[in-house]
Amino acid sequence: MTRGQAQLRLSLEAQGLACGYGETALATDLSFTVPSGSGLLLRGPNGAGKSTLLLTLAGLLQPLAGQIALVGHDPDDGPAIHHCGHRNAVRARLTVRQTLDFWADINGRNGIDAAAALDRVGLARIAGLDAGYLSAGQQRRLVLARLLVSRRPVWLLDEPSAALDADGQALLEALLDAHLDAGGIAIIATHDAIAVERLRTLTLGVAA
Known part of the structure; x- marks a missing residue:
């Protein structure tokens, strides 16, 4: 099986996820599934938890609640x-x-x-x-x-279009298209428009 074929079996799944720092939750009760060849655009105001969610999905922060799973990934294939x-x-x-x-x-x-x-x-x-x-x-x-x-099959990108000019924005979109075409997954925190059809939007709100 080729690497591309293996990627086509993946999905990144979150169930009842809460993330934040210490006892302070910034985003709560998040449930989503991102299958191979697709992705999410994380939207929301500053402080809504977009960067924190990416860090949690990456395993750099522990979730405050809920579960995260990369379904279909074989650890023998290396980091995902x-x-x-x-x-x-x-x-x-x-x-x-x-x-x-x-x-x-x-x-x-x-x-x-x-x-x-x-x-x-x-x-x-x-x-x-x-x-x-x-x-x-x-x-x-x-x-x-x-x-x-x-x-790696999963890209977690925090403001990847920041400071890019029009050509750089087109480059980013082309790289994302190619990554998704190969069966990859992308989750992107951004305030900018990214013209890639297979990215759906998840809006985070500021926790009370």
Whole structure:
């Protein structure tokens, strides 16, 4: 069975989920299923719990209540989740290529090679530049390259379109389309419009 075929069997499921910090719940009573080839756009005001939900789905925070399951995932296939937060995690004194290599060494090199990934996101010409000189939009493109060098079926993205220009927005949408075409899952916290048909909306409200 190919990796793409394996991804087509996956679904990310939450039942009665509550997430927050300590005893403070930011989002409660969430139940949803996201099958392969589809995703969610998390909407809501600042403080509604969008980033917290992504951290909880990624396993970086414990849920306050409820259950999360990635149905159909075989742990022998390796890690399933990419979590890219709203901070770019760019080290200023590493070059663009060194930054991407650093993440590939951590996450694995089972996707396209680093040079091809930088070319895909439009950073190939400045691969030798210190990452600290990148604009905010270029740093977000470098984060997108991280998704390409280490292939994982579930993308949890926090404000991935922040600071992107029109071409960068089109790039993000094209990468998401390709990921979903391959049977991937995407859950995205954003205030921006993302023109990908297979993303439905989940709106979070501020807890009382």
